[in-house]
Amino acid sequence: MTTTNLSHSRSVPTRRRFLGHLGALGGSSLVMTALSSWDLMAGPAGTRPVLSGRPRNAKVLILGAGISGLALGYELSRLGYDFHVLEARDRVGGLVWTVHGGTTHTEIGGEHQQCTWDEGLWLNAGAWRIPYTHTGVLNYCKELGVPLEIFVNEADASYFYREGADAGSLANTRVRLGEVKADIVGQVNELLVKAIDQHSLDLPLTAEDQERLVGFLVAQGYLDRKDRRYRAFADRGPGDPYQLSALLKAGFGDRLRSISPRDGITTAPMFHPVGGMEQIPKAFARAIGPSRITFNAEVHSVRQDDHAATVAYRDTKTGRTRTLTADYVVVCLPLSIVAGLDCQLSAEMMAAVRATTYSNSAKAGLGMKRRFWEEDDQIFGGHLYSNLPIGEFSYPSTGYFSRKGVLLGFYLHSGPAVTLMDRPIGERVEHVLTHSSKVHPQMRREFESAYCVWWRKVEYSRGGFANAAPLARRAQLSKFENRLLIGSAATAPHSEPDWQEGAIAAAWQALTSLHEHAMRS
Ligand SMILES: Cc1cc2nc3c(=O)[nH]c(=O)nc-3n(C[C@H](O)[C@H](O)[C@H](O)COP(=O)(O)OP(=O)(O)OC[C@H]3O[C@@H](n4cnc5c(N)ncnc54)[C@H](O)[C@@H]3O)c2cc1C
Structure with missing residues (x-):
């Protein structure tokens, strides 16, 4: 897509005005050509902003290199902005995290893990599937050259399994x-x-x-x-x-239905990037360019006055504190983190930040020596539908007919099993093996090693995805406060914040607001 300056004034042409202009020049066929060539038919994130113009003195700092910060950076680079991204971790993606052999992390509160799966095996510990309706994220995959494959969300050979008296005569039956x-x-x-x-x-x-x-x-x-x-x-x-x-x-x-009434988790088809969801943030980072992102930069304060915004961060490698100034700062951090920062936002804004809650999501990947679910049960992707206290249990949609594989043994946000959060990792794995063996007796024999991610215990996240907020709170969170703006998924205007599509919607909203502001100043 090329950015076309249709307006000679400094006002920002809206997408509708732009398309109207094309229509006046070439009729509806030109409009349709423009739409299909951008592949920007509105999805849950709304439509991608069509902006033009380049403000004279607008230096922007983006805090956080999750999907929202990266999408914003990518759009700012296309508009020719001077911007820089500060990221506390040594990787991009935030909640988009693909665990491989060699991945490590230490849980808040102590326990350290190192993943020991063979090369080529992985698990998406956060975002793992993209409904076909999420055109915002899918179009970025197309534009950035991220190959996608089908995420098998339903396989007829997979099992239902319910235990307990409520399940009647089919209790404990696969x-x-x-x-x-x-x-x-x-x-x-x-x-x-x-x-x-x-x-x-x-x-x-x-x-x-x-x-x-x-x-x-x-x-x-x-x-x-x-x-x-x-x-x-x-x-x-x-x-x-x-x-x-x-x-x-x-x-x-x-x-037994595929069209979801709300958030699309049962939609078909769904997609995921070949090689793991991390391919999306990595592609954004490549497009933005490595010199635009500083890693290991843990932001601890954001101040502002009438002339500039100042961000102080700690270089986690050296321990040194550094400061940077800019005309604008866009905070693309989880609000659970913002709540604990020295951030010069109004009392109303900080109240909205603190009121935003995040899911208590956890996943466990189980590395298996043999793909017994395929070899013995003919299950290729899809999920186990059970009331076992393990939440979602899923089979990989990749690597079919190879030797080893990684099962998603445990994915939950609520229920009695959340008490496992405070248990040692070995106990969590034991819990998953005990329950999943009721359906797959091969589990213990074939188990090799596990990797567990409990997002509330992951530094720089301290929670899973943002829970949907009432409209009034989202409206408050999206307000520009002098030189500061929030842009992470919790502020998503149209779609739910618990998807990457929500992070993109939030980035687009911040982009439009920032650009309008910068062009006026
Ligand atoms: C378990 C789980 C399953 C999910 N499943 C799906 C799915 O299937 N499909 C889908 O589309 N979405 C899914 N999502 C949602 C999706 O991952 C999020 O909506 C999206 O990634 C949020 O992006 P974000 O940029 O707003 O935030 P984040 O990803 O949280 O990014 C924030 C960034 O800020 C950085 N940061 C934090 N503190 C600091 C600091 N002090 N200084 C500097 N940087 C800092 C972090 O390291 C991080 O990189 C899932 C999420 C979870 C947790």
């Missing part, structure tokens, strides 16, 4: 997703066809339409064409169908 789908749809359709045949439904359909409906139900529900009964069939797997009442009692029907 039932394949494919069997659940066939048996529920088959039996529901059989009931519907019976009711139509018996004229017990008051249908607003002609006789011909009813016949078509019955034809659809028979085909979709795998019903016998003659007697219209549902029976198990070869491709469903061996054994008799499970009773509809038992499947419903066990709650197995609740994952």
Whole structure:
């Protein structure tokens, strides 16, 4: 995309005005060409700002090289700004963190881990999947040359497993997703066809339409064409169908839909970058250029007056404190960190910062000597749907048919298992092995080594993703305060902040606001 200065004034052309201008010149086909060539049809992050003009004296400091800080830096570089990014860690990405052999971290409170998986094995400890609707992040992948592959969010061979009296007769039984789908749809359709045949439904359909409906139900529900009964069939797997009442009692029907009413976790297809989610922040960093980012720069104070903003940071390698000044500072840090900084923001802003909460997310990657879920169970990607106290348990969507693999053994944010946060890592791993062995008895035999990430215990995050805030708080967080602006995912205006798409929405909002301000000054 090239930046076109359509306006001779210093005002910033909005995207709508820009497209209107193209339309006036070349009609709607020119507008559509512009849209498809940018691939910028609005997604949950809204539309990417189309800005032009270059302010004369606008030096910008971006605090934090997570997705929000990097997307902002990338857009500022395209507008020709003088900017610099300060990042406390020795890597980019923040919550976008791919764990490999050699990765280390020390939890707040003590325990140190070193990942020992073989080369080529990895786990995305934070962001791990991108719904196809997240056009903001997907378009950056395209623009920055980040290869994507399908993230398998559903595999028919994977299991449902529920324990406890509430699960009824199917408690403690592994039932394949494919069997659940066939048996529920088959039996529901059989009931519907019976009711139509018996004229017990008051249908607003002609006789011909009813016949078509019955034809659809028979085909979709795998019903016998003659007697219209549902029976198990070869491709469903061996054994008799499970009773509809038992499947419903066990709650197995609740994952049988792909269009999510809210945040897209059940959407298909989903994507992930080849080689791990870290490829996205790394690509942003390459595009921005290494000289624009200072690593190991732990910011501890942000002050401002009418002339400049001053940031003080500690170089964590040398222990020395340094200061930098700029015309503007955009704070792309987790607000859980901002709350503890010496930050010259108004009392209202700091109250909104402190009121923002972050998820208590944790993941455990289990390195396995053998891909038994593929070899023994024919499960290729997807998840285990269980009520075991391990949250989400998932199979890798990569490296199929190779020897070893990494299972996501534990991914949760709430529930009784969060008490594990205060337990030694060995105990957390033992917990995962004990529970997951109920479904996969091979777990202990094939287990090699684990890596656990509890985001509240990770320095420079101190929490998982930002929880959605009420509109009024988001409006407060997005206010420009003299020379300071917040730009991390918690301020996302359109989409939920618990996705990278939210971080991009927040970066775009900060970008527009900053550019308007800088062009006026
Ligand atoms: C467990 C989990 C699962 C997720 N799953 C998905 C998913 O599947 N798909 C998806 O799209 N999104 C997912 N997300 C959400 C996504 O990761 C976040 O919304 C997004 O990465 C937030 O980006 P950010 O730039 O706002 O913040 P961050 O990533 O938190 O970046 C902030 C940066 O500031 C730096 N920093 C902190 N303190 C200082 C300091 N004092 N000085 C200097 N720098 C500092 C940090 O090191 C970090 O680099 C998930 C998040 C989690 C935790």
